[in-house]
Amino acid sequence: MAPRVGIVGIGHCRFGNSSDYDLVDVIAYSANAAFKDAGGLALRKEVDQVIVGNMASGLFNRETAVASALVSRMDMEPCPAELVENGPASGASAIKMGYMAIASGMADVVLVAAGEVMRAVTGWEATDIVATMAHKEAEYNMGLTLPGFAGMVTRLYMEKYGLTERDLALVAVKDHANGAKNIYSHVQLPVTIDAIADGPSAGVVNNYVAEPLRMYSTCPVTDGSAALILVNMDSPKAKLFKKKPVRIAGIGSATDTHVVHNREDPLVLKAVKISSDRAYKMAGIGPKDISFAELHDAFVIFELMNSEEVGFFERGTSFLAVRNHETDIGGRLPINPSGGLKAKGHPVGGTGVSQVFELVRQLRGEAEEGRQVKDPKYGMAVNFGGFGNNVITTILAKD
């Protein structure tokens, strides 16, 4: 039987613009914070394996072999270290690899750290770099970008289910209300529906990015990092850490077609459905057991579609739940209490670890006042790689 794996240390930096800083320092900051949270920096000597998540440091920062650099920067040699790249799901993949290292018996303590410094380049360059994960011949060469695909899918969803631009704005208002209370958020200002949808200046404040998606339907370009310390809860080393472990109850992942137009129905995120089914099965629970969720919302349409694919709502109805405030902090199923990628930000390779950082904070009861979910038992995170073609779902449990 595989050992139980828990998270005993968490670290996170303030998301935003870190372009004056070296990527390795940005990631090391969160790793140090995780050790401090777990009981002290001396605990780094207990680590059997370091796994780093990052999407494109070679392109954003002209910096490679980041895992090797991190170990040396943190005085952790000769600890084994590897880099995991899975696009914007690099963070969740790094957690999965950390889990597998412990489950295999090769390690009892794993440091998982992830981050990205995207603002080292211009916004136009960043958009282009992120677009390199699209199919080279059939998508990237056309000039298509991730916002472009999200715009096309949003239009299809509107046509089929009656979603409106105001509904998209309601998701953003909810996410920014949460993000404004999160000390780690990139954007810490709440927005009103009047300012971005109903008011006379809304079209100027909330201009189009990829129609029908507007600025407030889209995540910012963000720098930042997060880190976790994973332990074998059944090993003697677990007793070295002062924090009660938050158990990793389930991890599931799946892939879908690389080329978006080759999906039978572009409105179906098959990899989200399969990955969440696998995570539920491993955890021995179902959608009704989830207390709250962090869903990959690089574009707000993803928050809606993800919430349907993981079984929270029927297909084509999630936006009605947003209208009814069911996904607010005080609602029956809070979604993106951190502010999500929309408000907290999306440092691509770091996002998956940041999402799980939020799950741990919520399950420990450590979220800020007005942002803490009431008595949560299970938290879920869905992290996307590509345009939903490589997805990892992670479920944590408070035992």
Place this chain on the structure above:
Amino acid sequence: MIDFSVYGEQTPHISGWRCQKCGTLYYPAPMVCRKCDSMRDPTTNKGWEEFDLEGPCTLLTWTRVWNLPEGFNKKFLLFGMVEFGNGLRASGRIEMEGDPAIGMKLTAKTIEADERPGKPVKVFVFS
């Protein structure tokens, strides 16, 4: 005498592919047929038929992108996803005045574009 020269195509085109063993159509080119497991050797394409993907198509969805990537010196570009009569789908640019409409009939052609550094690339234009 060996002539090492490489001559550019006079008219750019984008290819669809047919597995000659089972007839399944593809765009873009696969390395293995999902239906009959036939392999495609990209240097010889033996066992695979290449054909021009162009002509009449139907618009499935579209967007107008205002934040274009580096190199695109335009205010915006229209992009769309289309379906051809043979069932193949493609994504590319739309050239037209005003707003497109889902379900409208368009014609696909191929151009060469050079917004980004490096060799020009082939791009679908639906109009």
